[in-house]
Amino acid sequence: MKKIVKSLAAAASAVLVFAGCASTGSSGSTSPQYTQKGWKSVKIHGGGMVPGLIYNTSKQGVLYARTDMGGAYRFDAASQSWIPLTDFAGVEDYGRLGIASIATDPVEPNRLVIASGTYTNDWEKGPSQMLVSEDYGNTFKRIDMYKSDGTPLKMGGNMPGRGAGERLAIDPNNNKIVYFGSFGDGLYKSEDYGHTWKEVKSFPAKGNVYDEGFSTWSHFDHYFGIMWVVFDPESGTPGNGSKNIYCGVADTKNTIYESNDAGVTWHPLEGQPKIGDFSYGKPEAQKARGEAKHKHMTGDVCSCHMYYPLKGVYSPKGELLVSYNAGFGPYSSAYWGGAIWKFNFKTREWTDISLPKHDPDPSYATTDRAVGSVAVDYQNPDVLIAVTMNEWWPDEYIYRSTDGGATWDPIWYLDGYPNRVDKYSINIKDVPWLDWGTQKTLPEENPKLGWCIADIEIDPFDSDRMMYGTGAGIYSTGNLTDWDRGKRVNFIPYAEGIEECAVLDLISPTEGAHLISGVGDIGGFVHYDLTKASPMIVNPNISGVSSLDYAAEDPYYIIRMGDGKLMISYDGGDEWNPVKNYIQGANEGWGGTAAVNADSSVIVWAPSNLVPSWTDDEGEHWNVCSGLPENCKVVSDRVNKNKFYAYGGDKKFYASTDGGKSFVMVNDRWNKSGKDSWQSDLNAVIGCEGHLWFAAGEAGLYHSEDGGITWTSISGFDDALVIGLGKAKDSSSYQVLYTNSKYKGKYGIYMSEDKGVTWTRINDDNHQYGAANTAITGDPRVYGRVYLGTNGRGIVYRDVFEN
Template structure:
């Protein structure tokens, strides 16, 4: 998932914190099965943020079967489109926490002879953020079930260049044969048995050594070589190799500005650089038309964030003639390269290509009907200095399926009719950004899908562009929920049962879990990191984040999150962190970058708290308005004067410095605190305090926990139900305890694991059994007992 213009997304930065703390990759500890009760029947589904939320890095249509299309995301798995319901179906929710790295998808291939058979190349990071190699997931039933083949190298679904591709390709003349482009210097690989076994292609001469500019010393993310990025076959040509018929002519794109296009004219036995090719750039995509013309979009960087120069070329594979067909310069633009590219299967001279990245005022699309001799633009514009822009769009856009795509701004089209609007420096909503995925439906020349850094858009009247009409752009991501969620709260009263803080796109107040949400604004955060409500006055809500409008990184609500106002002031350099509201809403404590601060007047003034280190996680007592708690570096702190001063308690059996832990105070019980950790054997588990953190007792029967939350008590119980993403009896899962932690019931199953669920969890204080939990790329999941009658 990727934030507009940032080098690494907030998702990636947050994950790095977990990796540094050793929170990921906990060994499965074997304990007696009697310590975990049998799993209960639950129904899980997404809270509807609506239409994406992250980078759609690839879209793959079947070339032989209509209405068969898949999408890949950088951290949120793969999806199949269901043409009957009009929704995208997630395919990888069965991936568990020990395999969280496999939720990133770098490539998808559909068998050209059997459209039910698909291959998914999975793996999120190819640098040192994980020790896990990638895998090929094979399915013969459209992704209902998979078998897994582990690869001998890492895969980078969330690494630079992830929009290039597809790296995984199937020979259209022999579906036993697959090719796979690897990263990190591992070159080109081939399978002769439908992906069961793989071997590096001997003699392929270029490993794709280019890497992105290194951002800081020790930057392994940008330093990893991008590698071999795509393969395409000429289905018109065949040759027999070792008694097997295969495609004769194969073309391979690599991340090597010196020589980026390679070909084989003997079925992959030998390889040569294509003569006369452009240099200094890299081909993001290479698409072969039905007449044997290879169209290529070039960029001087791997993307998806960057790219300041590029070209579009075509190579006639028959005559071996190169032609530069770069579209005319987009108006109002700085430098940009080219990313997404598609050739109409029914018209080999009809091509659409996207700029990458033209950040301002919007991405540009170019279309040609004559093989690149002439191009039309999806928008034209001029401007008066400094504003307004006057745009002439050849499109209309409908975001009703995802209203948050305005990012809190007032919708504006910036046409001549609104030219007096000085607040219109760019259209709202945007047509997109980071467009590396772009595909025309091979069975319908009017239908095109493209991915952006926030969602997927569709067009159903593409050829109207050719007749002077406007194409209709709409959100085509129904069912895709790809947010990385950083905090959740569920107030006991008010219009919203759930408020979320989300990496890369701020946060939401969810008045209806089933309908698209409107982004919280005034201010809008680049990333929301923490929220809290006053337990005894739940209409009072506070949230914090980073990258806020006008550098405002804290906001208050007096109506349960329906409206927000920023604080009148904030500590210098304050950003992100955690926030805690007093039980009655009389004050808030904010742990942010510079330190820990308290305000008793809704942010008009701030006082530095003493006795607690910067970076501590802070929480409030849910009964006593003057009590606050903090945890940092293995020590627990409490405050009895409203957060002005903290003191370390004598509790000495807690996770030590460097360990990652989470804690919360229980509603309705003063001084009642739960703390969880899953860093290692010695410091993993669940701890409980009844004296405000002065002492903690470690529970038996829970091996590790990453989150803790509270919900409505079970019938005939008075203590809140506990929820945790935890390891019990050697099994990671989502667990509930109705008896204050004495016994735990796993409430999810092996088909509903969602990869990484270790950031936040909460029950609903109004609905017994309902649980909300975060994922890293699959949005917010909520579950209800199947037999629930609420």
């Protein structure tokens, strides 16, 4: 009975709100732009890797975070949240959201330099950029970066080794001087605050180590290069520059170089540790040291048997602290080995201050413990904090030293397996998804301390404030020194304002939750309240939900698909159950679509690698849809339960009138543009049988009113990425259309209230959100509300008519 009531309500809603199905023209003209206030993030809270946290050491409260594909952020103490700085990046320059390094000026704290570039290969076109600001990142001058030979200089904010750093450094004795360690293309220097750059030709090494795993599957050699630059402030005087400069390099010969003449000449730093779990007599290690190019193994201990200096940190005690690791992260194992050493600038002495070793285990490559990062307390430089990178099981370790690294105290330990003693607590009540919706068996716990921890920092002005970045956001504590008094350190999620998910699909049902999302890596969420983080959708977990749909007559009946699995919810997404059987051989990666018909009696599942199949018994039996090719996008008619539509991998349109059992090709000549439809997004209109909208990439935007038999091209679209529909203005109007596309030569987010006759841009150049080309939808219950899924900036939304 409950289901019937919902169906009647949904049907009434469709008739009342979405009755405007009359034909329309296709002039594609432009209306004035709305004001730009009101873009907000749907709160997930983090959701991706934060490989760098950068404090200003001369002005309290100046703090930045870099993410691997979600841009750069500045912390706002008043609101205790992070402010995005790089949302100006759009479809054409989405690479600005991959942040390779950040430097905040120790002399003029308002100055900021950001190295922005997501990929070092051809996934990102053109050169990477330096973003140079004089107002804490409120505005930037964007500097294209080129190598000495005039070819584009690329940066790898989302590449292997992205947690190393910091590659950017500003001279504390002459802040006009800025250095940047590149990804295999040498050392670069600016003498004008970062506005112009030249390669330091005298620097003797570019780094001969590249990532084996990435090279194998992408056929591109990604070099880790020069991973950090550190100045010795005591080696110079204000205004005259620092004489002593240090660089860490991923190289099998020497890994740390020094200059004693302000960068004019360079030499290997004397006495530097030649460390690793190896004997120099091993033939493979000797061979690696003689290689011009060294392919570094990523799934096992490498033949070089070396530890590389991933992080270099200045200590106000007059020391260089170096974190070593056999891998480069973000996924390499702590069990491959690592170390921590410190170098005293005055005495020129090296001291081994490595973390306590693992217990001997034949499955480990070594008992040495790999390090993600080490931090120093500026108020008391004998206090150090260090964190492992990817212990994976049962958890990461954070260590604290109060004697300069002579001894280390772990934040948890085993007290008779499997029991553990925790010297900390984590409160995730405001970000409930961080428990992954599961309970762990000791010695594991949920939530974990983290994973992929590449940076940990102590506030230089507050010994109690510590934070670190994880693969899912940031944790912070405000009572760190209680550790020394035998009290628990209390952690909370600290990524408010940082939204970093890669969004794969969005739906906004006509009843129930306003928004349900499918995202990469962490599955997806049901949002009743857009301002609160939700629990993760589970039972079971799907790491990447590629497709969502709801039944038009029963919007509480929802399906979600991903990882080769398909789930059903009968209550709007609160509880989920897997279908009785999955399709054998369905692609377990991201991709594919699934659709449910209007009365929820039939589901069609289209894996990206198979011909679609249909079921009328919720997966007990799957039957191949006759007449369709592989790699289809499927949608259901929002009125007629017997109709489904598909766009095939062969770039033809198909339709079914028998509930998905069989399809016939209805149009193979729709594309008159002569351009490729590499991008495609197909949607059906609520309340209008046979009405379809199709975003076809460079081939343009199209509309059909007869189930795909004929298509009308909407003029003006140079690159139609996604198309979505929302609540109509009134009962006689058509659903409002939303798209993120290139329209009349300009990428933007556009809306149309008259079936595509006129279009209004509803964002500006400061709010573009990168390559947002996977999902967009209006809200069928809120006139003027649009949700946009991004690739690294989570979900943004706007109420266009909000005062």
